[in-house]
Amino acid sequence: MSWRWIDRVTQVWVRVSGRPVDLGDAAWLAGPCGDEGAVGDAWLDREAARVGGRVLRGDPGAGLLDTMARLDGPGFTAASLAPEVRDFYEQTARWRLDVRMRWWPPAWPFGWLISAVHARRLRQLSLPLRARDLTDGMTSTVVPVTGPDGVRAGTLWLRRLRATGAVVYSGWYGTATLPGAAPRDVRDGAAARGARGGAAAKEVRGGAAARGARGGAAAGDAPGGSAGVGERRPSVRVVFPLPNGRLVVLLRPEVTAGGGLRLTSPRGAWGGDGAYLVVERRGRAWARRIPVHETFHVYVDPAGTLRTDHDLRLWRLPALRLHYRMSRQPEADQGVANRVSTASGRTPGSARRKIR
Numbered sequence: 425m426s427w428r429w430i431d432r433v434t435q436v437w438v439r440v441s442g443r444p445v446d447l448g449d450a451a452w453l454a455g456p457c458g459d460e461g462a463v464g465d466a467w468l469d470r471e472a473a474r475v476g477g478r479v480l481r482g483d484p485g486a487g488l489l490d491t492m493a494r495l496d497g498p499g500f501t502a503a504s505l506a507p508e509v510r511d512f513y514e515q516t517a518r519w520r521l522d523v524r525m526r527w528w529p530p531a532w533p534f535g536w537l538i539s540a541v542h543a544r545r546l547r548q549l550s551l552p553l554r555a556r557d558l559t560d561g562m563t564s565t566v567v568p569v570t571g572p573d574g575v576r577a578g579t580l581w582l583r584r585l586r587a588t589g590a591v592v593y594s595g596w597y598g599t600a601t602l603p604g605a606a607p608r609d610v611r612d613g614a615a616a617r618g619a620r621g622g623a624a625a626k627e628v629r630g631g632a633a634a635r636g637a638r639g640g641a642a643a644g645d646a647p648g649g650s651a652g653v654g655e656r657r658p659s660v661r662v663v664f665p666l667p668n669g670r671l672v673v674l675l676r677p678e679v680t681a682g683g684g685l686r687l688t689s690p691r692g693a694w695g696g697d698g699a700y701l702v703v704e705r706r707g708r709a710w711a712r713r714i715p716v717h718e719t720f721h722v723y724v725d726p727a728g729t730l731r732t733d734h735d736l737r738l739w740r741l742p743a744l745r746l747h748y749r750m751s752r753q754p755e756a757d758q759g760v761a762n763r764v765s766t767a768s769g770r771t772p773g774s775a776r777r778k779i780r
Contacts, residue, residue, distance in 0.1 A: 442712030497657025506683030684723030
């Protein structure tokens with residue numbers, strides 16, 4: 425049975441309930457689109473060609489960001505991060521991740537439905553649901569793309585289940601300054617696609633000039649919140665390509681005690697950090713904010729081990745908790761795939777906390 429009709433229904437829902445956007449002005453919502461059938465990583469070469477960039481495959485020291493200093497701004501300084509935290513983001517390919525995960529029981533059927541109807545078919549955002557899915561572990565591939573000027577345009581992070589080759593997720597990592605912030609480059613490979621009124625799009629650094637999105641919060645958007653409209657600093661931006669569009673997740677950075685890093689996509693107004701679905705059709709685009717909220721806390725524990733707690737919520741409800749234990753690999757082992765394990769109960773060590 426073909427489930428593509430569900431993709432069309434979802435896209436119509438975004439167009440009807442969302443707002444029209446000009447991706448030349450709202451460059452923070454621009455980015456790669458996936459194929460109609462399966463997404464996987466087929467979009468990477470197209471995106472590199474679109475921005476005039478070069479794909480750098482096989483770099484053993486590739487990181488999700490070329491430097492964490494791209495996030496520097498009021499309230500955040502990369503120099504305050506613990507060296508291990510910074511090294512993980514700047515040389516991600518050198519790190520191995522062991523993961524434990526736990527679904528909040530009432531949310532598991534929702535995860536199963538998304539996986540069965542969308543994720544497995546599209547080879548995108550397919551979170552494992554059972555321990556046996558991860559028996560043989562998971563592979564991890566980090567592929568940077570540089571723009572025509574040599575500046576990092578974005579980075580692919582592709583993770584697959586070793587046993588089946590199924591894509592867990594395929595994301596495009598970079599940074600972006602959100603509407604209302606000081607004008608700065610969107611350094612994630614998003615190209616300007618033409619400003620309204622016939623004004624020529626202005627491309628910078630293999631991406632697009634961030635000129636601010638239209639209007640403030642629309643009726644129906646969550647008011648206020650901690651999303652940071654008007655703040656003058658960049659956010660981490662992750663794009664998950666989908667058929668005829670993408671999911672854009674914007675994460676607000678914060679340095680925590682001991683040099684840790686907290687990234688959050690909170691509730692808030694349009695144009696703030698959070699999750700957005702974007703649909704493109706016949707040269708037009710629509711977007712809407714969705715109630716998916718994440719928190720990542722990357723820190724060094726008292727034993728000197730780098731760890732990450734990742735909480736995902738739907739509205740205010742907990743859905744999924746993942747705990748990562750990261751270890752830097754010796755150079756001889758850098759090509760070894762990351763191994764992932766699951767736990768049906770609590771996570772170990774300092775991450776042994778309930779999802780509240």
